[in-house]
Amino acid sequence: MSSQKTRQSQTKPPHWPLDVCYISEPCYHPSVPLEVLAQIKPRLVAPGVPSHTGAKRSAVIIQRISDPTHPANGQRGLFAAKKIPPRTHILDYTGEVHGDDRSESDYDLSLFRSQDGTNIGVDASHMGNEARFVNDYRGVKARPNAVFQERRTEGGELRMSVWSGSENIRKGEEILVSYGKSWWQARSTEPEEQI
Numbered sequence: 001m002s003s004q005k006t007r008q009s010q011t012k013p014p015h016w017p018l019d020v021c022y023i024s025e026p027c028y029h030p031s032v033p034l035e036v037l038a039q040i041k042p043r044l045v046a047p048g049v050p051s052h053t054g055a056k057r058s059a060v061i062i063q064r065i066s067d068p069t070h071p072a073n074g075q076r077g078l079f080a081a082k083k084i085p086p087r088t089h090i091l092d093y094t095g096e097v098h099g100d101d102r103s104e105s106d107y108d109l110s111l112f113r114s115q116d117g118t119n120i121g122v123d124a125s126h127m128g129n130e131a132r133f134v135n136d137y138r139g140v141k142a143r144p145n146a147v148f149q150e151r152r153t154e155g156g157e158l159r160m161s162v163w164s165g166s167e168n169i170r171k172g173e174e175i176l177v178s179y180g181k182s183w184w185q186a187r188s189t190e191p192e193e194q195i
C-alpha cells in the first residue's frame with residue numbers, strides 16, 4: 001500500500017468538507033528542495049520510530065459556526081472536545097509542505113526558512129487535518145488561547161503545531177490563535193493601524 005493511500009485511509013472527522021482531502025501526515029510537494037527536505041525530515045529516522053501527527057482527535061472537534069456575532073459565522077471552527085491543560089500540544093497542522101508561492105491560500109503557514117532564503121510552508125487548502133479549521137481570535141475573544149509553534153516528532157520531522165496558551169481551554173471552547181498582523185494586512189484594504 002502506498003504511503004499516500006495510507007494517509008487517506010484515515011476516517012474523516014465529522015463536519016469534514018467533501019472537497020478537501022483528509023491527511024494525518026504531511027505530504028511533501030516536489031517544490032521542496034532535497035537539501036531542505038533533509039533538514040525538515042531527516043532521512044535516517046530510527047527504524048520503528050513512528051512519525052505521529054500527534055492528531056489527538058479526541059481533544060478537538062470541528063464545528064460549524066452559527067453565531068451571527070462571530071466574524072467567521074457560517075464557516076467552521078476548531079473546538080475543544082475536552083479540557084485542555086495549559087501549554088499542551090493539541091495537534092500538528094498537516095498539509096502540503098511546499099517551497100513554491102501559495103500567497104493565494106488562506107490555509108498556508110510558514111514552517112521553515114533555509115539558509116539560502118527558501119521559504120517552506122504548509123498549505124492545507126486542498127489537504128490537511130482538523131488544525132486547518134483553527135480561527136483567529138480577532139472579533140471573537142479578547143486574546144488567543146492557543147499558539148502556532150513548531151516541534152520535532154520523535155522521528156525528527158519538523159512540524160507546525162497548535163499548542164494551548166497559558167490557561168486551560170475549557171471543553172466546548174473555541175480554539176483561537178493569532179494569525180499575526182501581517183496575515184491580516186496582506187488581506188486588508190484598511191490602513192495598517194486599524195488591524
Ligand SMILES: C[S@@+](CC[C@H](N)C(=O)[O-])C[C@H]1O[C@@H](n2cnc3c(N)ncnc32)[C@H](O)[C@@H]1O
Pocket residue numbers: 071072075076077106107132133134135136137138139140
Ligand atoms: C485557516 S481558515 C480557518 C477555518 C475557516 N473558518 C474554515 O471554515 O475553513 C482561515 C479563514 O477563516 C476565516 N477566519 C478565521 N478567523 C477569522 C476572524 N477572526 N475573523 C474573520 N474571519 C476569520 C477567514 O475567512 C480566513 O480566511
